[in-house]
Protein backbone atom coordinates (compact mmCIF):
# COMPACT_ATOMS: atom_id res chain seq x y z
CA UNK A 121 0.00 0.00 0.00
CA UNK A 122 1.56 3.31 -1.00
CA UNK A 123 1.34 6.27 1.34
CA UNK A 124 1.39 9.89 0.47
CA UNK A 125 1.33 13.19 2.18
CA UNK A 126 -1.51 15.04 0.49
CA UNK A 127 -2.15 17.61 3.22
CA UNK A 128 1.23 19.28 3.68
CA UNK A 129 2.08 20.64 7.09
CA UNK A 130 -1.00 19.01 8.60
CA UNK A 131 0.65 17.72 11.76
CA UNK A 132 0.98 21.00 13.58
CA UNK A 133 -1.84 23.02 12.03
CA UNK A 134 -4.59 24.10 14.45
CA UNK A 135 -7.88 22.23 14.08
CA UNK A 136 -11.24 23.96 13.76
CA UNK A 137 -13.83 22.90 16.34
CA UNK A 138 -15.88 20.14 14.77
CA UNK A 139 -18.47 17.59 15.75
CA UNK A 140 -16.82 14.53 14.11
CA UNK A 141 -16.24 11.82 16.66
CA UNK A 142 -16.30 8.69 14.51
CA UNK A 143 -13.21 6.56 14.03
CA UNK A 144 -14.40 4.73 10.93
CA UNK A 145 -17.03 5.47 8.28
CA UNK A 146 -18.07 3.13 5.46
CA UNK A 147 -19.84 4.51 2.40
CA UNK A 148 -21.19 2.71 -0.67
CA UNK A 149 -21.64 4.37 -4.07
CA UNK A 150 -22.90 2.90 -7.36
CA UNK A 151 -21.49 2.61 -10.86
CA UNK A 152 -23.59 3.95 -13.73
CA UNK A 153 -24.85 3.17 -17.17
CA UNK A 154 -25.74 5.89 -19.69
CA UNK A 155 -29.21 5.18 -21.07
CA UNK A 156 -28.80 8.06 -23.49
CA UNK A 157 -25.73 10.04 -24.45
CA UNK A 158 -25.69 12.79 -27.04
CA UNK A 159 -22.51 14.81 -27.57
CA UNK A 160 -22.21 18.17 -29.31
CA UNK A 161 -19.12 19.54 -31.03
CA UNK A 162 -16.21 20.36 -28.68
CA UNK A 163 -16.06 23.91 -27.30
CA UNK A 164 -12.96 26.14 -27.29
CA UNK A 165 -11.75 24.35 -24.14
CA UNK A 166 -11.93 20.99 -25.94
CA UNK A 167 -14.81 19.73 -23.79
CA UNK A 168 -18.00 18.45 -25.34
CA UNK A 169 -21.40 19.59 -24.19
CA UNK A 170 -23.48 16.52 -23.40
CA UNK A 171 -27.02 15.51 -22.79
CA UNK A 172 -27.02 12.22 -20.98
CA UNK A 173 -29.30 10.07 -18.86
CA UNK A 174 -27.52 8.21 -16.06
CA UNK A 175 -28.87 5.23 -14.22
CA UNK A 176 -27.17 3.97 -11.05
CA UNK A 177 -26.58 0.20 -11.13
CA UNK A 178 -26.01 -2.31 -8.35
CA UNK A 179 -22.28 -2.59 -8.94
CA UNK A 180 -21.21 -1.02 -5.71
CA UNK A 181 -17.93 0.61 -4.70
CA UNK A 182 -17.21 0.70 -0.97
CA UNK A 183 -14.94 3.26 0.65
CA UNK A 184 -13.94 2.85 4.27
CA UNK A 185 -12.45 6.01 5.79
CA UNK A 186 -10.55 5.68 9.06
CA UNK A 187 -9.06 8.24 11.36
CA UNK A 188 -5.39 8.50 10.48
CA UNK A 189 -2.86 6.72 12.70
CA UNK A 190 -0.95 9.05 15.04
CA UNK A 191 2.35 8.71 13.15
CA UNK A 192 0.65 9.50 9.83
CA UNK A 193 -1.58 12.30 11.08
CA UNK A 194 -2.12 14.94 8.41
CA UNK A 195 -1.63 12.54 5.50
CA UNK A 196 -4.12 10.96 3.11
CA UNK A 197 -3.33 7.30 2.50
CA UNK A 198 -5.15 4.80 0.34
CA UNK A 199 -5.21 1.03 -0.01
CA UNK A 200 -7.16 -1.44 -2.13
CA UNK A 201 -8.93 -4.44 -0.61
CA UNK A 202 -7.82 -6.37 -3.71
CA UNK A 203 -4.65 -4.89 -5.23
CA UNK A 204 -5.04 -4.03 -8.94
CA UNK A 205 -2.18 -2.60 -11.00
CA UNK A 206 -4.74 -0.64 -13.08
CA UNK A 207 -5.84 1.38 -10.03
CA UNK A 208 -3.34 3.94 -8.71
CA UNK A 209 -2.91 4.23 -4.93
CA UNK A 210 -1.07 7.56 -5.02
CA UNK A 211 -2.28 11.17 -5.20
CA UNK A 212 -3.73 10.56 -8.68
CA UNK A 213 -6.42 8.25 -7.30
CA UNK A 214 -9.72 10.10 -7.59
CA UNK A 215 -10.63 9.12 -4.01
CA UNK A 216 -7.44 10.72 -2.68
CA UNK A 217 -8.16 13.83 -4.76
CA UNK A 218 -11.68 13.97 -3.31
CA UNK A 219 -10.42 13.77 0.28
CA UNK A 220 -7.75 16.41 -0.44
CA UNK A 221 -10.32 18.72 -2.06
CA UNK A 222 -12.70 18.43 0.92
CA UNK A 223 -9.81 18.99 3.34
CA UNK A 224 -8.76 22.10 1.41
CA UNK A 225 -12.32 23.43 1.29
CA UNK A 226 -12.97 22.92 5.00
CA UNK A 227 -9.50 23.57 6.44
CA UNK A 228 -9.34 20.11 8.01
CA UNK A 229 -5.79 18.84 8.42
CA UNK A 230 -6.41 15.48 10.14
CA UNK A 231 -5.72 13.36 7.07
CA UNK A 232 -7.51 10.07 6.53
CA UNK A 233 -6.80 6.43 5.70
CA UNK A 234 -9.00 5.17 2.82
CA UNK A 235 -9.67 1.57 1.85
CA UNK A 236 -11.40 0.85 -1.48
CA UNK A 237 -13.39 -2.25 -2.35
CA UNK A 238 -13.94 -2.08 -6.11
CA UNK A 239 -16.79 -3.81 -7.93
CA UNK A 240 -17.25 -1.52 -10.96
CA UNK A 241 -15.05 -2.60 -13.91
CA UNK A 242 -11.95 -0.38 -14.04
CA UNK A 243 -11.68 1.93 -17.09
CA UNK A 244 -14.94 0.42 -18.33
CA UNK A 245 -16.95 3.58 -18.95
CA UNK A 246 -18.99 2.99 -15.79
CA UNK A 247 -17.43 5.71 -13.62
CA UNK A 248 -16.02 3.48 -10.87
CA UNK A 249 -13.33 6.01 -9.96
CA UNK A 250 -15.99 8.73 -9.83
CA UNK A 251 -18.09 6.57 -7.49
CA UNK A 252 -15.02 6.21 -5.24
CA UNK A 253 -14.62 9.98 -5.21
CA UNK A 254 -18.30 10.54 -4.38
CA UNK A 255 -18.17 7.94 -1.60
CA UNK A 256 -15.01 9.52 -0.22
CA UNK A 257 -16.62 12.98 -0.06
CA UNK A 258 -19.52 11.55 1.97
CA UNK A 259 -17.24 9.42 4.18
CA UNK A 260 -14.76 12.19 5.01
CA UNK A 261 -17.55 14.72 5.53
CA UNK A 262 -18.91 12.39 8.24
CA UNK A 263 -15.54 11.30 9.67
CA UNK A 264 -14.28 14.86 9.94
CA UNK A 265 -17.64 16.23 11.09
CA UNK A 266 -17.46 18.96 8.46
CA UNK A 267 -21.21 18.93 7.90
CA UNK A 268 -21.30 20.04 4.26
CA UNK A 269 -24.76 19.72 2.69
CA UNK A 270 -25.38 17.49 -0.31
CA UNK A 271 -25.61 20.63 -2.47
CA UNK A 272 -22.14 21.70 -1.27
CA UNK A 273 -20.73 18.21 -1.88
CA UNK A 274 -22.20 18.29 -5.41
CA UNK A 275 -20.22 21.48 -6.14
CA UNK A 276 -16.96 19.86 -4.97
CA UNK A 277 -17.85 16.71 -6.91
CA UNK A 278 -18.23 18.64 -10.18
CA UNK A 279 -14.79 20.19 -9.61
CA UNK A 280 -13.29 16.68 -9.36
CA UNK A 281 -14.80 15.41 -12.61
CA UNK A 282 -17.93 15.53 -14.74
CA UNK A 283 -19.00 12.02 -13.67
CA UNK A 284 -18.52 12.54 -9.90
CA UNK A 285 -21.83 14.32 -9.03
CA UNK A 286 -24.08 11.52 -10.32
CA UNK A 287 -22.97 8.75 -7.90
CA UNK A 288 -23.70 11.19 -5.05
CA UNK A 289 -27.29 11.44 -6.26
CA UNK A 290 -27.85 7.93 -7.65
CA UNK A 291 -31.19 6.62 -9.05
CA UNK A 292 -31.85 8.03 -12.57
CA UNK A 293 -31.00 11.56 -13.67
CA UNK A 294 -30.41 13.72 -16.73
CA UNK A 295 -27.01 15.37 -16.99
CA UNK A 296 -26.42 18.58 -18.95
CA UNK A 297 -23.27 20.66 -19.48
CA UNK A 298 -20.38 18.21 -19.23
CA UNK A 299 -22.89 15.74 -17.75
CA UNK A 300 -22.42 17.23 -14.28
CA UNK A 301 -25.54 19.46 -14.07
CA UNK A 302 -28.10 16.95 -12.86
CA UNK A 303 -31.88 16.80 -12.76
CA UNK A 304 -33.46 13.69 -11.19
CA UNK A 305 -35.79 11.69 -13.45
CA UNK A 306 -38.76 9.66 -12.33
CA UNK A 307 -38.23 5.94 -13.01
CA UNK A 308 -40.58 3.13 -11.96
CA UNK A 309 -39.69 -0.53 -11.78
CA UNK A 310 -36.44 -2.47 -11.85
CA UNK A 311 -34.20 -2.89 -14.88
CA UNK A 312 -32.04 -5.99 -15.33
CA UNK A 313 -28.62 -5.32 -16.84
CA UNK A 314 -25.71 -7.47 -17.90
CA UNK A 315 -22.32 -5.79 -18.28
CA UNK A 316 -19.75 -7.48 -20.50
CA UNK A 317 -16.27 -6.41 -19.44
CA UNK A 318 -13.01 -6.32 -21.38
CA UNK A 319 -9.52 -6.88 -20.00
CA UNK A 320 -8.21 -3.82 -21.86
CA UNK A 321 -9.85 -0.47 -20.96
CA UNK A 322 -10.57 2.28 -23.51
CA UNK A 323 -9.37 5.81 -22.80
CA UNK A 324 -12.27 8.29 -22.63
CA UNK A 325 -10.22 11.09 -24.34
CA UNK A 326 -9.26 8.67 -27.14
CA UNK A 327 -12.92 7.79 -27.71
CA UNK A 328 -13.90 11.49 -27.85
CA UNK A 329 -11.04 12.17 -30.29
CA UNK A 330 -12.35 9.42 -32.56
CA UNK A 331 -15.88 10.81 -32.14
CA UNK A 332 -14.61 14.23 -33.31
CA UNK A 333 -12.80 12.68 -36.28
CA UNK A 334 -15.92 10.77 -37.32
CA UNK A 335 -18.09 13.88 -36.82
CA UNK A 336 -15.89 15.85 -39.25
CA UNK A 337 -16.91 13.44 -42.00
CA UNK A 338 -20.62 13.90 -41.33
CA UNK A 339 -23.01 16.79 -40.76
CA UNK A 340 -22.92 16.33 -36.95
CA UNK A 341 -24.96 18.91 -34.99
CA UNK A 342 -23.03 21.40 -32.84
CA UNK A 343 -25.37 21.01 -29.86
CA UNK A 344 -26.34 17.77 -28.13
CA UNK A 345 -29.86 16.44 -28.72
CA UNK A 346 -32.59 16.60 -26.07
CA UNK A 347 -33.64 13.50 -24.17
CA UNK A 348 -36.45 11.94 -26.25
CA UNK A 349 -39.90 12.05 -24.65
CA UNK A 350 -40.23 8.31 -25.44
CA UNK A 351 -37.32 7.60 -23.09
CA UNK A 352 -38.64 9.60 -20.14
CA UNK A 353 -42.08 8.06 -20.80
CA UNK A 354 -40.65 4.50 -20.78
CA UNK A 355 -38.92 5.18 -17.45
CA UNK A 356 -42.07 6.70 -15.98
CA UNK A 357 -44.04 3.63 -17.09
CA UNK A 358 -41.38 1.17 -15.88
CA UNK A 359 -41.38 -0.43 -19.36
CA UNK A 360 -38.03 -2.09 -20.23
CA UNK A 361 -39.09 -2.92 -23.81
CA UNK A 362 -39.99 0.69 -24.53
CA UNK A 363 -36.78 1.82 -22.83
CA UNK A 364 -34.72 -0.60 -24.93
CA UNK A 365 -36.09 0.99 -28.10
CA UNK A 366 -34.73 4.42 -27.10
CA UNK A 367 -31.32 3.53 -25.63
CA UNK A 368 -28.74 5.62 -27.48
CA UNK A 369 -25.02 6.37 -27.23
CA UNK A 370 -23.34 8.85 -29.61
CA UNK A 371 -19.94 7.44 -28.58
CA UNK A 372 -20.77 3.89 -29.64
CA UNK A 373 -19.55 4.23 -33.24
CA UNK A 374 -16.27 5.74 -32.06
CA UNK A 375 -15.73 3.02 -29.43
CA UNK A 376 -16.48 0.27 -31.99
CA UNK A 377 -14.16 1.80 -34.54
CA UNK A 378 -11.38 1.63 -31.91
CA UNK A 379 -12.39 -1.88 -30.78
CA UNK A 380 -14.33 -3.64 -33.59
CA UNK A 381 -14.93 -6.75 -31.46
CA UNK A 382 -17.46 -4.74 -29.43
CA UNK A 383 -19.93 -5.13 -32.34
CA UNK A 384 -19.72 -8.93 -32.00
CA UNK A 385 -20.42 -8.72 -28.26
CA UNK A 386 -23.48 -6.53 -28.89
CA UNK A 387 -24.77 -8.96 -31.53
CA UNK A 388 -24.26 -11.97 -29.24
CA UNK A 389 -26.02 -10.31 -26.28
CA UNK A 390 -29.03 -9.48 -28.47
CA UNK A 391 -29.08 -12.97 -30.04
CA UNK A 392 -29.15 -14.56 -26.59
CA UNK A 393 -32.17 -12.62 -25.34
CA UNK A 394 -31.18 -9.02 -24.51
CA UNK A 395 -33.78 -6.43 -25.55
CA UNK A 396 -30.88 -4.19 -26.62
CA UNK A 397 -27.14 -4.04 -26.05
CA UNK A 398 -24.89 -1.02 -26.45
CA UNK A 399 -21.54 0.46 -25.51
CA UNK A 400 -21.67 1.81 -21.95
CA UNK A 401 -20.44 5.43 -21.83
CA UNK A 402 -17.06 5.56 -23.57
CA UNK A 403 -16.74 1.75 -23.37
CA UNK A 404 -15.38 -0.81 -23.69
CA UNK A 405 -18.00 -2.32 -21.36
CA UNK A 406 -21.12 -3.46 -23.21
CA UNK A 407 -24.41 -2.93 -21.37
CA UNK A 408 -27.21 -5.34 -22.24
CA UNK A 409 -30.77 -4.74 -21.02
CA UNK A 410 -32.72 -7.95 -20.32
CA UNK A 411 -36.51 -8.24 -19.88
CA UNK A 412 -36.21 -10.27 -16.62
CA UNK A 413 -33.62 -11.82 -14.26
CA UNK A 414 -33.76 -15.29 -15.92
CA UNK A 415 -32.96 -13.83 -19.34
CA UNK A 416 -30.20 -11.71 -17.80
CA UNK A 417 -28.67 -14.95 -16.50
CA UNK A 418 -28.93 -16.54 -19.96
CA UNK A 419 -27.29 -13.53 -21.63
CA UNK A 420 -24.50 -13.52 -19.03
CA UNK A 421 -23.87 -17.25 -19.54
CA UNK A 422 -23.78 -16.88 -23.34
CA UNK A 423 -21.33 -13.98 -23.12
CA UNK A 424 -19.07 -15.81 -20.67
CA UNK A 425 -19.10 -19.01 -22.78
CA UNK A 426 -18.25 -17.07 -25.96
CA UNK A 427 -14.75 -16.19 -24.84
CA UNK A 428 -15.32 -12.71 -26.33
CA UNK A 429 -15.48 -11.02 -22.91
CA UNK A 430 -13.48 -11.06 -19.72
CA UNK A 431 -16.56 -11.25 -17.52
CA UNK A 432 -20.32 -10.74 -17.52
CA UNK A 433 -21.71 -8.99 -14.45
CA UNK A 434 -25.43 -8.92 -13.69
CA UNK A 435 -26.80 -5.87 -11.90
CA UNK A 436 -30.24 -4.40 -11.33
CA UNK A 437 -31.03 -0.72 -11.40
CA UNK A 438 -31.77 1.95 -10.35
CA UNK A 439 -30.14 2.07 -6.90
CA UNK A 440 -29.47 4.85 -4.41
CA UNK A 441 -26.52 7.25 -4.46
CA UNK A 442 -23.60 7.40 -2.00
CA UNK A 443 -24.74 6.52 1.52
CA UNK A 444 -23.23 5.45 4.81
CA UNK A 445 -23.58 1.78 5.74
CA UNK A 446 -22.89 -0.29 8.84
Ligand code: ATP
Nearest residue numbers: 207213214242243244245246247248249250252324
Ligand atom coordinates in the same frame (compact mmCIF):
# COMPACT_ATOMS: atom_id res chain seq x y z
P1 ATP B 1 -13.21 7.67 -17.22
O1 ATP B 1 -14.49 7.91 -17.95
O2 ATP B 1 -12.82 8.78 -16.29
O3 ATP B 1 -12.08 7.21 -18.11
P2 ATP B 1 -14.04 5.07 -16.41
O4 ATP B 1 -15.38 5.01 -15.83
O5 ATP B 1 -13.89 4.54 -17.80
O6 ATP B 1 -13.50 6.53 -16.23
P3 ATP B 1 -12.51 4.39 -14.05
O7 ATP B 1 -12.49 3.00 -13.53
O8 ATP B 1 -13.27 5.39 -13.28
O9 ATP B 1 -13.00 4.27 -15.55
O10 ATP B 1 -11.00 4.90 -14.16
C1 ATP B 1 -10.32 5.31 -15.30
C2 ATP B 1 -8.83 5.47 -14.94
O11 ATP B 1 -8.70 6.37 -13.84
C3 ATP B 1 -8.17 4.17 -14.47
O12 ATP B 1 -7.58 3.49 -15.54
C4 ATP B 1 -7.14 4.64 -13.45
O13 ATP B 1 -5.89 4.83 -14.05
C5 ATP B 1 -7.63 6.00 -12.97
N1 ATP B 1 -8.17 6.02 -11.58
C6 ATP B 1 -8.01 7.01 -10.69
N2 ATP B 1 -8.68 6.77 -9.56
C7 ATP B 1 -9.29 5.59 -9.71
C8 ATP B 1 -10.13 4.81 -8.88
N3 ATP B 1 -10.48 5.20 -7.63
N4 ATP B 1 -10.60 3.66 -9.36
C9 ATP B 1 -10.28 3.27 -10.62
N5 ATP B 1 -9.46 3.94 -11.44
C10 ATP B 1 -8.97 5.11 -11.01
